[in-house]
Structures are given as structure tokens and as C-alpha cells.
Amino acid sequence: MNLPEELKYSEEHEWVKEEGGNKVRIGITDFAQSELGDIVFVELPEVGDELEADSPFGSVESVKTVSELYAPVSGKVVEVNEDLEDSPENVNESPYSDGWMIVVEMSNPSDLEKLMDASKYKEMVSAD
């Protein structure tokens, strides 16, 4: 299981990467993509949408499953990975790079404190 040290992780299996200026990039973890299997459809919000932490912001569908995505932080969507519309398999192939989903400008940066580091996240998924 690939879990980059520099990222933060949510209980809902998203990764969060701090990019400065209160902006964070968000995607799903390697563990999540592997559990889901072949991803064939990703539904994301639009630039300008407001997200609330712990609320659904989109969904990801594999051949057999539909799973909701939960926002790890509150804020405004400032970028959306539009390549995933035609290439949802990027989430399987490179969950931490080409498979990124959105960039959010946080309204409450203290949301980050609730997230886990790599070792704690690993502990959580190993306990499942």
C-alpha cells in the first residue's frame, strides 16, 4: 500500500496535500482505489462550489460499486480534474498524481488538524 508521508489522510479514505495559501489538493488513497477495483466513472463538483467538511461532494463508481466522496475540509472548489471525465482509470493507475480530484481553498484551515498522518491512516486500514 502506497502512502506518501507528505500527505494527510481522512477516515473516508481521501488524501489531502497542502499547496500553500490555504489551498489543498484532494484525491482518494491507493487503498481506496484498490478496494473499489476498476473505476469507470467519477462525478465531481464544479469550480466555485462550496464544500462542507464531512459532507458528500461527489462519487466514484467502479464496474460494480457506487461510493460517495466526503469532503475532508470545508471551502471553495477552485480546480477540478476534468481529465477524469474521459480517463477515470487514472484514479486506479496513479491515485496521488494524475488521479487527483479537486483543489479546495479552505475556509477553516483548522480542519486539517482532524486528519491523520500516513502511519495513523495505515493503522486504521490495517485494523479493518
Next chain:
Amino acid sequence: MAAWLKPCPLWQTEWEIMEVEIVAELKQTPLYPVYKDEAKLVPFAGWEMPVQFSGIKVEHEAVRTRAGLFDVSHMGEAEITGPDALALIQKLTTNDASKLEVGQAQYTLMCYPDGGTVDDLLVYKKAEDVYLLVLNAANIDKDVEWIEKHAAGEVTVRNVSDETAQLALQGPLAEQVLQRLTETDLSAIKPFRFLQDVDLDGVRGMVSRTGYTGEDGFEIYLPAEQAADLWKKILAAGKEEGVIPCGLGARDTLRFEARLALYGNELSASVTPLEAGLGFAVKPEKGEFIGRDVLARQKEEGAPRKLVGLEMIGRGIPRSRYPVFAGEEEIGEVTSGTQSPTLKKNVGLALVKREFSEIGTQVEVGIRGKRVAAQVVKTPFYKRSKK
């Protein structure tokens, strides 16, 4: 599995049941020890079954282009024997079992008096007065009870599910691969025919040219204790051709593309075989059987609902139980849907009011609260080219 991973629509019923009974003991097939470390396992109809080995898309493609091996030992088998066996089967099923020769199999359904479906099944005629019924795993107890309740005269009903394993080798190379294990000429087994007591490299089983994938292939019934041996032999025999083990995930996408009904999705106690487009297996002219009045009428006048294919026009994937609309009217619901691995299109099967069933009809699918445009298209989504 992580709590975050929501129950997937196609297994929804099973997951819902599981959540209620939480750790109700899951059954395992005799092959469980062979693949438990290499497959992703899920609860299905009370069984702990492999949903995938290498990946649903890869397995799907293997079956469409080469061959794949499935463990379907969870399926049920009931043996009906005795001078009144045929009469019992004729009373219970919609197709005409009197047409069967020894060595022939038939797709058929059992219905309630109102025409709703008890189960869909295969009937094998093994000898005069000896039949084998192959039942859906989730329905075994219900079916056997239903069969026993209607048994009359000199007939014995025996549930042989636990002692019987079933492997399915499916795909264009199935015959070539299986032929390596036997002296018996498999090309002589025509579709919906079978041979008993075939020697497959020392394992004896019943080899049937049937399947649930839309491809050529075989279903092999054998004693449970020999299943692991045959599984390994078939995979070894097909190694060069790229035969791989396949799970229930690919089995479902394969049968879906070929428009083969799945009980619990396309069929249920509230859906008749005619609504599900299975009129070819309903023969009112054979004489009395349970459900005949309703089914004969539907065959004559048309059923009020019809199973149609849907292709999405807007972005989204239709999934089981999503509502279907025409204008403001809810006209039915999706029974199965996914992104077709062969066509790479988002398609579904839906049971809709008959007046909306014409090809080209514009409809909308309710996808998690949003209405997304779709249209009625021809099925099956996939049909193999004949040799």
C-alpha cells in the same frame, strides 16, 4: 472492507441481509481454500464468494476473447426421480419438459399462481424419470420447499446442493482447453446438451454445453470433494491460452451484456417471465401448470411492463433500482446496469410500462436525485458472432 465502501447495487440485497444478520455464518464452496488468498471475497446469497481475482474488466475480456474459469458451486441442485417426476416438473415449470431427450437441458422458470417468478432454472434430463434441477443459490431452500409442497405420486425430491460442485469454463477457447483433459469428443456436445460421467483427467463429472456469459462454454457438475483437483487441472491446461480464474463480478457483467436474467434483479416474485422477456420459455400450450392463466393471457395480450435496454445520453451510470421517468411520470426502474466492459457504454436493463418500451423512446434515469437523459435501445448489448 472499509465502512466507507458503500454496498454496491448489484450485491445490495445480500449486503442488506448481511447487515441485519451481521455475522450469520457464511458458507464456503469446496474451492474456498484454493483461492481464498488470491481473490477478493464478498458475501453473496449467504456464501463467501470471490467477486474478482485479477480485476473485473480483465476477467470479462478474458471470457470474451479466450476463456475464464468460474466457481459456481454455490448454485443449488435438486434431483427429481420416479415415475411421476416429469408430471411434477411439468406442473411446476413454464417450459415444456416433455420435449427433453435424455442428455438434453432446458431453461425454464417456476412461477406462483399470479405469474410472479419463484426462480429461473435449468432442467437436465439424466435418464427416463431422472431429472436434475439447477437453482439459484439464494433460492435453494425456498425452491426445494416449493417443489416438495407440490410433489405427488411416485416421486422423490432430493436436495443434492451440498455434495455437488459446479465449475463453469466459458469463452471461445473453452472447448479447446477442456478437450486436453479428456478423450471424450467435446465437439459432439451441442448447446443445451450434456454428457454424464465424463473422465476429465481422472475426475468424473457431468459436462454440459451451457453457461451464463453469452459465450460458448461448459458447466461441469462434479462431486464436491473433487472440485479443487479439477479447478487446478483446467487452469493448468489453459495456461498457455491465458485462461484465468474469474469471479462473480465478471460473471455479472458478462450475463448482463448478454441480457441473461438475474433473479433478484430482472426476476422476482412480482415480475413474470413475460415481463422479463422470457416468453420463449413459457409454453401455455403444453397443458396445466402453476401460473398458466396469467402467463397465457400475458403472452396473448402483452404484459403490462416490459424489460428494455437503456443507454445513457447524459453523464451517469444506471444502477439497479434507480427510477426511470418519462416527463413527470415514473414509468419503471432499472434492474441492472453498469458500464459495459465490451461496449464501454453506460447501459442498463429496466422494467418499464409497455407504452414506453419502443426503441428510441427518450426517458430519464433518476441518479441519486438527479434526472439524467437516456434512451431505449436494443438488447442484448452483446451477441457473440456464430462460428
